[in-house]
Amino acid sequence: MAEKKLVDARGSFCPGPLMELIAAIKMVEIGDELEVLSTDKGSAAEIPQWLKKVGHEHLGSHEEAGVWHVNVKRTK
Amino acid sequence: MKILVIGGGMGGTILANNVARTLKDDLKSGKVQLTMLSASDKHMYQPGLLYVAVGKMTPDEMYKDQASLLEPSIQFHVDPVETFMLDDNQVKTKSGKVHSYDILVIATGSRMFPDSIPGLKENAEFFYTEETAVKLFHRVREFQGGKIVIAMGVPHKCPMAPLEITFMLDDFFRDRGIRDKVQIHYTYPIGRVHTLENVAKWAQPEMDKRGITYETLFNLKSVDGEKRVLHSEEGVDISYDMLISIPSHKGMEVIETNKLGQNGWIPTDRYNLNMEGRSNVFILGDTTNIPISKAGSTAHFEAETVGANIVAMVKFGAPVRKYDGKVFCFIQTGSESATYAMFNYIKPPDPKAPTRAIHWFKLAYNKLYWISARGLL
Numbered sequence: 001m002a003e004k005k006l007v008d009a010r011g012s013f014c015p016g017p018l019m020e021l022i023a024a025i026k027m028v029e030i031g032d033e034l035e036v037l038s039t040d041k042g043s044a045a046e047i048p049q050w051l052k053k054v055g056h057e058h059l060g061s062h063e064e065a066g067v068w069h070v071n072v073k074r075t076k
Numbered sequence: 077m078k079i080l081v082i083g084g085g086m087g088g089t090i091l092a093n094n095v096a097r098t099l100k101d102d103l104k105s106g107k108v109q110l111t112m113l114s115a116s117d118k119h120m121y122q123p124g125l126l127y128v129a130v131g132k133m134t135p136d137e138m139y140k141d142q143a144s145l146l147e148p149s150i151q152f153h154v155d156p157v158e159t160f161m162l163d164d165n166q167v168k169t170k171s172g173k174v175h176s177y178d179i180l181v182i183a184t185g186s187r188m189f190p191d192s193i194p195g196l197k198e199n200a201e202f203f204y205t206e207e208t209a210v211k212l213f214h215r216v217r218e219f220q221g222g223k224i225v226i227a228m229g230v231p232h233k234c235p236m237a238p239l240e241i242t243f244m245l246d247d248f249f250r251d252r253g254i255r256d257k258v259q260i261h262y263t264y265p266i267g268r269v270h271t272l273e274n275v276a277k278w279a280q281p282e283m284d285k286r287g288i289t290y291e292t293l294f295n296l297k298s299v300d301g302e303k304r305v306l307h308s309e310e311g312v313d314i315s316y317d318m319l320i321s322i323p324s325h326k327g328m329e330v331i332e333t334n335k336l337g338q339n340g341w342i343p344t345d346r347y348n349l350n351m352e353g354r355s356n357v358f359i360l361g362d363t364t365n366i367p368i369s370k371a372g373s374t375a376h377f378e379a380e381t382v383g384a385n386i387v388a389m390v391k392f393g394a395p396v397r398k399y400d401g402k403v404f405c406f407i408q409t410g411s412e413s414a415t416y417a418m419f420n421y422i423k424p425p426d427p428k429a430p431t432r433a434i435h436w437f438k439l440a441y442n443k444l445y446w447i448s449a450r451g452l453l
């Protein structure tokens with residue numbers, strides 16, 4: 001497995017953290033992990049919903065000093 | 077001191093003109109040299125492609141001679157860069173010429189990349205190049221009825237274009253008097269019709285009002301041209317008679333082949349706009365990897381920051397400004413009304429109620445663009 005890829009989407013209103021993740025996930029191999037950083041609370045909720053719908057794995061989320069860390073695994 | 081700008085699009089042109097005007101005396105005395113290398117002798121007003129696709133602008137109206145937009149003190153060559161030798165502060169061009177620099181600016185833009193989705197290139201219509209926009213115009217002109225599906229990939233340049241083409245097609249078929257025979261079906265990658273929440277809030281009822289149908293959380297996976305069906309990553313299938321796509325984008329191939337950044341996006345410091353690890357290489361516009369809109373206004377505001385910093389580096393050896401992530405986008409809300417969204421890394425967008433005045437300003441901007449490119453707006 002490659003090193004975890006960081007998707008630094010802090011301060012991104014447009015395209016926004018979910019769109020950044022959708023672009024980034026295509027750039028890693030199946031089985032690789034990504035960590036999305038977001039300053040937008042809405043995206044922190046939106047990302048797991050999308051992961052569920054599309055079938056990638058949500059490894060967990062946590063907030064630290066106003067930044068949401070969303071951990072993701074590409075599964076297909 | 078040699079300043080070298082690669083790319084004569086929105087970002088490169090504004091930057092070079094700003095620097096040339098501010099360092100006028102230094103350029104005249106020969107203390108500073110400012111050179112631009114580009115891939116074309118023409119400058120395209122890219123938003124014009126939307127209008128060409130629906131026959132509201134002719135292709136030639138989108139172009140001006142690049143040299144006519146530049147301050148005369150800028151040495152301009154149409155000779156695209158093929159090799160970046162950043163460790164030696166040099167680039168090599170297609171003609172074989174080597175240019176050395178003290179400060180380098182890369183603003184080579186981005187390109188649509190339909191090849192990433194099986195079946196897309198062969199079966200969809202596009203409008204992000206002159207050739208494809210003209211072809212789309214002929215297709216919609218001849219279209220007699222059926223289902224048009226609009227689908228996009230991520231990332232793509234100009235976040236407003238998906239909505240704009242959708243509403244423009246609605247107007248186009250109303251004008252042709254066949255709107256009742258055409259179903260316009262819009263798809264979008266995330267769970268609302270636009271990534272900006274406030275934009276989605278007006279766009280969705282506007283679509284309902286116009287009878288435009290939509291499917292959200294739809295990310296293209298493949299296209300079956302024989303059966304005329306789109307398949308999404310989310311497991312949804314949609315049939316079409318005509319497929320119009322804004323495919324996902326990449327930076328230019330030369331960026332990838334020189335290993336400056338994955339998919340052609342160059343790792344860029346979001347505040348200083350220098351290429352990560354290189355203080356004398358600045359990156360502007362679409363080709364950065366910064367998570368903000370790939371738009372002309374982004375390139376414009378970044379060019380202002382980098383321009384001021386290059387001048388400061390010449391005058392006192394260090395940059396003075398930071399980029400705050402500012403983006404400004406016009407939002408056409410109907411054929412007679414528009415609004416705008418402005419935001420930066422910290423301040424979210426808060427679009428005001430649409431007005432006719434903003435619509436007229438947006439139309440005027442189609443012409444004002446050229447003044448903006450000269451760095452005068």
Ligand SMILES: Cc1cc2nc3c(=O)[nH]c(=O)nc-3n(C[C@H](O)[C@H](O)[C@H](O)COP(=O)(O)OP(=O)(O)OC[C@H]3O[C@@H](n4cnc5c(N)ncnc54)[C@H](O)[C@@H]3O)c2cc1C
Pocket residue numbers: 082083084085086087088113114115116122123124125126155156157158183184185186203204233234236237328330360361362363370371372373374375404405406
């Ligand atoms: C249909 C459409 C509608 C749009 N609408 C809007 C809008 O309403 N508002 C908005 O803000 N933005 C809009 N945009 C986006 C905007 O046009 C781009 O984001 C903007 O032009 C990016 O500027 P840039 O300087 O990064 O790249 P570009 O303007 O694309 O310029 C890139 C330059 O690099 C040159 N080049 C390429 N390769 C090389 C090389 N190897 N060596 C040297 N030079 C090279 C090219 O010739 C070109 O001159 C729209 C785009 C499209 C396609």
